[in-house]
Amino acid sequence: MAAADVYRKTERGQAEIASRKLKLSPRLRTMLILIDGTQPELLVKEEGEKVGAPEDFLDQLVEMGLVEKAGRAAIPAAAGEAPIAPLANEFERFRAAKDLMNVTIVDALGLKSFFFTMKLERAGTIADLRALAEPYRQAIAKADGEAAADVLARHLNEMLR
Structure with a gap:
């Protein structure tokens, strides 16, 4: 095992995700959303590559003061198989998954996301979110490509376990 920055x-x-004041590019914004303080730098950069983020996206986010080093983490030999840290309880998982779905679908589709976000607002349980997971993935794939959809779907599935 090796150590890497997290x-x-x-x-x-956090404020930028809510306010969108900086008008980040969709790929840069996606990476800001995905950085959660649990994954080593190598995995974050691999995901950035998959979604088509600029090569220096992490440097850009640090320069803008949107992310910071949180410490170091051990990387397993098979880095691509490192699990995302589990959230504490079901409500926390539900809220995080719903927020991820809402922010990323609006970023990907803009006003076209209206009907999906209405369904998302009606979701009250993790089971409801699981039912929306595949339509969510398909919408992201159509807008941003299969690679971005796969990355976001993987994060979502980890949250919905």
């Missing part, structure tokens, strides 16, 4: 959102990064 990045997390700063308060400014």
